Amino acid sequence: MQVTETLSQGLKREFRVVLPASELEQRLSGELATMKDRVRINGFRPGKVPVAHLRRLYGRSVMADVVQNAVTEANRKIVDENGLKLANEPEVKFPENQEEIAAALEAKADLAFTVALEVLPAFELADTSDVTITKPVATVEDTDVDETLTRMAKQNAAWESKGDDAVAATGDRVSVDFTGTMDGEAFQGGSGTDIQVELGSNTFIPGFEEQLVGIKKGETRTVNVTFPPNYMAEHLAGKAAQFEVTAKDVLAPGALTIDDELAKGFGMESLDALKDAIRSTLQRDLDAQSRRKLKKELLDALDTKYSFELPQSLVEQEFAAVWSQVVADLKNNNRTFADEGTTEDEAKAEYRRIAERRVRLGLVLAQIGEQAEVKVSDDEVTQALIARVREYPGQEKEVWDYYRNNPQALAQIRAPLFEEKVVDHILSQVKVEETPIAKEDLFRDEDEAAKPAAESAAEPA
Incomplete structure (x- = not known):
C-alpha cells in the first residue's frame, strides 16, 4: 500500500492511496485460503474445496471486503503516521471509471483512491487569570413559598x-x-x-x-x-x-385550606416540611438559572480570547442543526423572517456566526478538558441515562436499548457532562464575584438567552 499526501491547505488534507494489483491478489488469496477451512459446499469434503472454485463463487464479495479493510487500514495509517486529529470522518473517493474498478476487483489492475479529510486546528490555550465574571445570586423569599402554597391549595381544593x-x-x-x-x-x-x-x-x-x-x-x-x-x-x-x-x-x-392535612396530601409530614420542600425546589430553579447566566458570561469571555481557523465540516454540521430548529420554530408559530424584523439571508448570516461560535468554543473546551484530564465515568453516564429514560414513562426499555446500542446517541449523554466539568474547572481558575439579584432580574431576557445560540458549546467537543 502506497500513501502519498497530495494536498495540505489550511485544515484540509488529501492523500492518494494505491494498492498494487499484486497486493490485491495476495490479500484476496489469503482471505480465500482462510475461507477454505470454514466453508461447506456440497460435493467437497471440509477443507478440500479448491481455492479456484471458491474464487469463482465468492471472489467478488470477498474482494469487496478486502477493499473495505484496505480503506480502513489506509485511514488509520494516514492518521497515525501524520499525527492527525480528525474533525470528521474521512471522505473516500474511488475512480469514476467503472472498467478501472472492475479490473481492480479482479486483481488485474492497481486500485487507486483518494482520502480527503479535515483536521482539528492547533492552538494554544489562553491565559484566563485576568478573567472576572459575575455570578448573579437570588434567594427564595417567603412570599414565593406562600404563592406556591396557595397555588397548590387551589389545585387541591x-x-x-x-x-x-x-x-x-x-x-x-x-x-x-x-x-x-x-x-x-x-x-x-x-x-x-x-x-x-x-x-x-x-x-x-x-x-x-x-x-x-x-x-x-x-x-x-x-x-x-x-x-x-x-x-x-x-x-x-x-x-x-x-x-x-x-x-x-x-x-x-371551595375554601382554600393550608394546613398539615394539605401537606399530607402531597406526601409530607407537616406544613413546615412542605414549605421546606417548596423552598428547596424553588432555590434549585434559581440556582440553575444563576448557573446558566454564569456559564454564558464565562463562554463570552472565552470567546474573546480565541481566533483560529475552524473546520468547515463542523461549522456546516452545526449550522444545519441550528437552522433546522429556527425554521421549525417559525413554522410552528406561523411566523416569517419579516415578522422577526429580518430577512432569511440576514438570519442565515447571524446563525452561521452562532454556529461558528459554538464550534470554536466546543474545540476550546475540549482542549482545556483534555489538558486538565477531565474524565466522565461510566457510572456518571449511566446515572444521566437513567434520568433520560425516566422522561419516557412506558418506553423505558426501548429508550435504554436505543442509547446502549447507539454509541453516537450515548455520546450525546456524555458530552454535556464533560462540558459542565470543564466549565467547573475553568471557573476554579477565574475570578468569580457573587452579586445579589432579584428573581425577576435573574430571569429577565430568558427568551433571548434561549435562542439556539449562546450558552452551550458545540457537540464536536
Whole structure:
C-alpha cells in the first residue's frame, strides 16, 4: 500500500492511496485460503474445496471486503503516521471509471483512491487569570413559598356547585357538553361530554372561555372561535369554528385550606416540611438559572480570547442543526423572517456566526478538558441515562436499548457532562464575584438567552 499526501491547505488534507494489483491478489488469496477451512459446499469434503472454485463463487464479495479493510487500514495509517486529529470522518473517493474498478476487483489492475479529510486546528490555550465574571445570586423569599402554597391549595381544593340560578364568573368552573362544527359540518375531535372549563385559565382556544362568562346551568350558547395558526392539529389550524355549548353545572372553588392535612396530601409530614420542600425546589430553579447566566458570561469571555481557523465540516454540521430548529420554530408559530424584523439571508448570516461560535468554543473546551484530564465515568453516564429514560414513562426499555446500542446517541449523554466539568474547572481558575439579584432580574431576557445560540458549546467537543 502506497500513501502519498497530495494536498495540505489550511485544515484540509488529501492523500492518494494505491494498492498494487499484486497486493490485491495476495490479500484476496489469503482471505480465500482462510475461507477454505470454514466453508461447506456440497460435493467437497471440509477443507478440500479448491481455492479456484471458491474464487469463482465468492471472489467478488470477498474482494469487496478486502477493499473495505484496505480503506480502513489506509485511514488509520494516514492518521497515525501524520499525527492527525480528525474533525470528521474521512471522505473516500474511488475512480469514476467503472472498467478501472472492475479490473481492480479482479486483481488485474492497481486500485487507486483518494482520502480527503479535515483536521482539528492547533492552538494554544489562553491565559484566563485576568478573567472576572459575575455570578448573579437570588434567594427564595417567603412570599414565593406562600404563592406556591396557595397555588397548590387551589389545585387541591374541592369545587362546589353554585346552584341552579348562579351565573358563571371568571374563576368559576363550568361543566359542559359541546359539539363543534365548521361550515355546518361536525369535525373530528370537536365534541366533548362533561368537560370542565375553568373560566380565566386560558387553557382552551382563545375566546372560548370568555364567551361562557355569565352562562347558567342548563343554558346553551353558541361560541364562535378561530383555532390558532399553530394549533397542533394541522387540519384545524387557523380555521373558524362554532361550538354549541350546554352548561350542566356551574361550580365555585371551595375554601382554600393550608394546613398539615394539605401537606399530607402531597406526601409530607407537616406544613413546615412542605414549605421546606417548596423552598428547596424553588432555590434549585434559581440556582440553575444563576448557573446558566454564569456559564454564558464565562463562554463570552472565552470567546474573546480565541481566533483560529475552524473546520468547515463542523461549522456546516452545526449550522444545519441550528437552522433546522429556527425554521421549525417559525413554522410552528406561523411566523416569517419579516415578522422577526429580518430577512432569511440576514438570519442565515447571524446563525452561521452562532454556529461558528459554538464550534470554536466546543474545540476550546475540549482542549482545556483534555489538558486538565477531565474524565466522565461510566457510572456518571449511566446515572444521566437513567434520568433520560425516566422522561419516557412506558418506553423505558426501548429508550435504554436505543442509547446502549447507539454509541453516537450515548455520546450525546456524555458530552454535556464533560462540558459542565470543564466549565467547573475553568471557573476554579477565574475570578468569580457573587452579586445579589432579584428573581425577576435573574430571569429577565430568558427568551433571548434561549435562542439556539449562546450558552452551550458545540457537540464536536
